[in-house]
Amino acid sequence: AAKAAGKNRFLRFHPDMMTALVQRTDMLTGLQLAVARREISVGFQPIVSPRMAQVVQFEALARWNRDGERVPPSVFIPMAERSGLIGEIGAEVMARGLVRLAPWLSQDLSRSLAVNVSGVQLQEPDFADGVISLAEASGVGLYQLVLEVTESVFFDADSSLIKQLASLREAGARVALDDFGTGYSSLGRLQDLPVDTVKIDKSFVSMVRTGRERLPILSSMINMAHSLGLTVTAEGVETAAQADYLMALECDSLQGYLFSLPVAGSRLELAVQQADEAIKALRGR
Numbered sequence: 414a415a416k417a418a419g420k421n422r423f424l425r426f427h428p429d430m431m432t433a434l435v436q437r438t439d440m441l442t443g444l445q446l447a448v449a450r451r452e453i454s455v456g457f458q459p460i461v462s463p464r465m466a467q468v469v470q471f472e473a474l475a476r477w478n479r480d481g482e483r484v485p486p487s488v489f490i491p492m493a494e495r496s497g498l499i500g501e502i503g504a505e506v507m508a509r510g511l512v513r514l515a516p517w518l519s520q521d522l523s524r525s526l527a528v529n530v531s532g533v534q535l536q537e538p539d540f541a542d543g544v545i546s547l548a549e550a551s552g553v554g555l556y557q558l559v560l561e562v563t564e565s566v567f568f569d570a571d572s573s574l575i576k577q578l579a580s581l582r583e584a585g586a587r588v589a590l591d592d593f594g595t596g597y598s599s600l601g602r603l604q605d606l607p608v609d610t611v612k613i614d615k616s617f618v619s620m621v622r623t624g625r626e627r628l629p630i631l632s633s634m635i636n637m638a639h640s641l642g643l644t645v646t647a648e649g650v651e652t653a654a655q656a657d658y659l660m661a662l663e664c665d666s667l668q669g670y671l672f673s674l675p676v677a678g679s680r681l682e683l684a685v686q687q688a689d690e691a692i693k694a695l696r697g698r
């Protein structure tokens with residue numbers, strides 16, 4: 414009986430594997446086409462400063478609408494990283510983001526645009542030059558650009574990668590450590606990393622439920638970052654209790670659905686209004 418079951422399992426497994434393979438191949442072909450046709454668009458999510466009580470930054474997020482169906486970045490970004498498409502996608506998102514936000518950025522030089530950068534892009538020796546010329550072409554100064562990288566890019570960072578990040582920072586760009594807390598390095602390693610900001614991962618923010626609990630991990634992360642002279646952004650802020658808690662811990666910036674979802678470039682003003690109102694209401698309580 415065991416043998417028969419095993420045989421059955423094998424027979425059922427095989428077509429599934431084929432289907433998965435076909436779907437993956439199809440998805441990759443679709444992504445290649447979308448990149449070639451420049452169909453990767455950008456979603457913009459506001460980031461607010463409680464101290465300024467207003468939107469101070471937008472994060473640009475890649476969007477792929479495939480025949481009316483949204484494919485999430487968690488699916489197509491890893492695929493793009495494996496297939497060599499991430500360089501083109503990253504450049505497209507940065508270029509579109511800079512052009513779209515240039516007017517908003519020029520109104521106040523303390524405003525900035527954050528863009529996600531994959532470790533694969535940083536392997537390209539001309540990455541830094543590419544970023545500098547994109548910024549120049551859009552008329553946006555590098556000091557208004559934030560590059561978000563995850564801890565993993567520093568694991569076996571070669572000297573070329575470190576040099577590129579260093580030259581971008583020298584030119585004025587800032588670097589943010591994305592998804593902070595989810596990587597493998599300890600808090601202690603933070604002082605060795607060439608970053609200006611940490612973005613606390615939403616999994617930590619979601620630990621705040623009532624706002625009355627003690628969460629030593631969250632306060633340690635923020636205090637440690639501050640004591641190293643870094644600014645702190647919290648991502649995934651969904652409730653007023655979470656925002657209040659983070660504000661009490663002196664978190665510098667907040668991002669999340671409580672303020673606004675990521676929006677299309679045509680809805681920037683609406684998103685700013687909505688997020689401004691939300692942070693003003695919180696401060697006024």
Ligand code: C2E
Pocket residue numbers: 458473474475476485486487490502503506529530531561591592615648649650651668669670671675
């Ligand atoms: P991330 O950089 O950490 O971006 C934040 C993610 O959290 C976004 O997901 C955003 O939509 C989502 N988010 C924002 N506020 C909330 C909230 O209040 N609650 C919840 N549950 N989620 C919230 P998204 O757009 O699906 O992107 C996922 C990840 O894909 C990004 O995480 C980033 O790692 C990657 N990604 C997106 N665009 C790009 C890109 O252009 N280049 C690269 N290399 N990676 C990208």
Ligand code: MG
Pocket residue numbers: 472529561591
């Ligand atoms: Mg990010």
Ligand code: MG
Pocket residue numbers: 591592612648
């Ligand atoms: Mg993030």
Ligand code: MG
Pocket residue numbers: 591592614615648
């Ligand atoms: Mg994240």
